[in-house]
Amino acid sequence: MPFFIILLSVLIIFGTSSPVWAAQLDARINPDNPDFNFQVKYQRTIFIEYNEGGQLADQLRGAIESKRLTSDSTNPAVVDLINRINQKLASDGSGAIVSDLNVEYSAQLTGRVLNTSIDYKIILSGTITDHIIRERQGQTPAIIDVGWRGITVGGPIVIDGTEINLPISFIKDKVPTVFSSIKGTEAEVLLSENLINAEGIKNQPLPKWHFLFDPTGINVDAGTFGLAEEITGFVVSGFTMGESSLREGRQVEKIFEAHFTLDKNYMIRSIESADNANLAVIGFGVVDSLEGLEIIGVTPTSPAGYATTSTGEFPVSIIYGMAAMAAIGGTGIFIFSNRKLKHEGTEQTGIDPSQLRAYQTSAGAKGYQTVRGEAQLIDDSDYQKSRSVYDEEKPQETTESQSTKGSLPKGWKPE
Numbered sequence: 001m002p003f004f005i006i007l008l009s010v011l012i013i014f015g016t017s018s019p020v021w022a023a024q025l026d027a028r029i030n031p032d033n034p035d036f037n038f039q040v041k042y043q044r045t046i047f048i049e050y051n052e053g054g055q056l057a058d059q060l061r062g063a064i065e066s067k068r069l070t071s072d073s074t075n076p077a078v079v080d081l082i083n084r085i086n087q088k089l090a091s092d093g094s095g096a097i098v099s100d101l102n103v104e105y106s107a108q109l110t111g112r113v114l115n116t117s118i119d120y121k122i123i124l125s126g127t128i129t130d131h132i133i134r135e136r137q138g139q140t141p142a143i144i145d146v147g148w149r150g151i152t153v154g155g156p157i158v159i160d161g162t163e164i165n166l167p168i169s170f171i172k173d174k175v176p177t178v179f180s181s182i183k184g185t186e187a188e189v190l191l192s193e194n195l196i197n198a199e200g201i202k203n204q205p206l207p208k209w210h211f212l213f214d215p216t217g218i219n220v221d222a223g224t225f226g227l228a229e230e231i232t233g234f235v236v237s238g239f240t241m242g243e244s245s246l247r248e249g250r251q252v253e254k255i256f257e258a259h260f261t262l263d264k265n266y267m268i269r270s271i272e273s274a275d276n277a278n279l280a281v282i283g284f285g286v287v288d289s290l291e292g293l294e295i296i297g298v299t300p301t302s303p304a305g306y307a308t309t310s311t312g313e314f315p316v317s318i319i320y321g322m323a324a325m326a327a328i329g330g331t332g333i334f335i336f337s338n339r340k341l342k343h344e345g346t347e348q349t350g351i352d353p354s355q356l357r358a359y360q361t362s363a364g365a366k367g368y369q370t371v372r373g374e375a376q377l378i379d380d381s382d383y384q385k386s387r388s389v390y391d392e393e394k395p396q397e398t399t400e401s402q403s404t405k406g407s408l409p410k411g412w413k414p415e
Contacts, residue, residue, distance in 0.1 A: 029131070046270055152199050186260065237285035
């Protein structure tokens with residue numbers, strides 16, 4: 001029974017909860033524009049587990065609570081949030097600033113038989129300016145500041161009377177009896193970790209991100225693909241973070257646990273998946289650093305003869321060379337196979353003709369002879385080894401009557 005309960009808990013947790021992403025950043029930067037748009041999603045799922053029942057289970061089973069909020073830069077609380085974000089960017093060494101911001105917040109509590117889940121989501125979308133350190137002039141590449149990507153804010157953020165940054169605030173507002181049970185325990189500390197946290201994205205060095213570029217925009221018939229005007233005549237460089245590998249490092253979900261005691265021992269579990277980010281830059285981007293600040297140098301097109309994979313430079317000449325080697329190898333295999341088939345077609349198999357002797361057969365009555373002939377082995381040693389046992393001569397069997405006849409008394413006559 002305990003095993004069944006644990007299995008059921010796992011199925012409920014992973015089968016009914018929403019995805020638990022941490023920070024997910026998306027942005028497209030055009031070095032010819034003074035600003036660009038970005039979006040960051042912050043998600044976390046909290047589980048309050050009560051496998052053995054208890055007072056907490058009685059309070060939460062079947063409970064459903066939710067809270068949603070949207071706001072923009074016309075709200076003084078959002079303006080204050082912008083200022084706090086910009087202070088954090090400056091402390092990270094970046095000169096970029098957030099000039100406009102929209103905020104979406106949601107929290108959903110669902111009470112189940114063995115646990116209660118609380119799903120949190122914050123979406124920050126807006127505009128960043130002052131990210132261009134040097135504009136592009138002729139063949140001189142533009143230099144872009146990318147030290148802004150770790151958008152993080154610590155402490156409470158109150159918008160229209162709702163605190164959105166600390167998970168414990170929603171519990172305090174919607175289920176105060178549960179909050180009073182958690183208050184003062186290590187579970188409260190865990191639930192006070194801020195949601196707006198993209199430090200994982202900032203701390204992952206850009207040289208360890210995947211880099212790919214799309215040259216579609218520079219094709220002569222690019223207009224037939226319905227491309228946006230901003231990328232016509234340009235390549236697009238893509239920088240992606242979030243894959244777990246030997247090169248990029250091990251990216252794992254973040255799981256933290258804390259316990260507290262009421263009438264029973266209860267557990268709080270906080271789950272986030274690994275951070276994820278996608279940066280698209282109009283032009284060919286090369287990662288570099290300037291006085292400790294990570295930057296990207298951007299030119300409209302890639303260097304002549306340049307192609308790339310996710311791990312860095314890969315000259316086109318090598319690609320064509322590999323293709324030529326594959327063609328040569330395929331031709332060699334074809335020639336070898338063709339010769340082998342011809343050799344097998346002319347090669348003598350079976351009995352060696354030198355070991356055969358011809359003789360005439362089908363001699364009929366009155367000396368009539370056909371032209372039919374046969375061949376026999378000169379050396380019949382192999383035949384003797386495999387000769388059928390039916391070809392052997394068998395001794396003649398004596399019949400019962402003969403045996404009896406030989407044993408009758410001399411002169412005996414039947415009556």
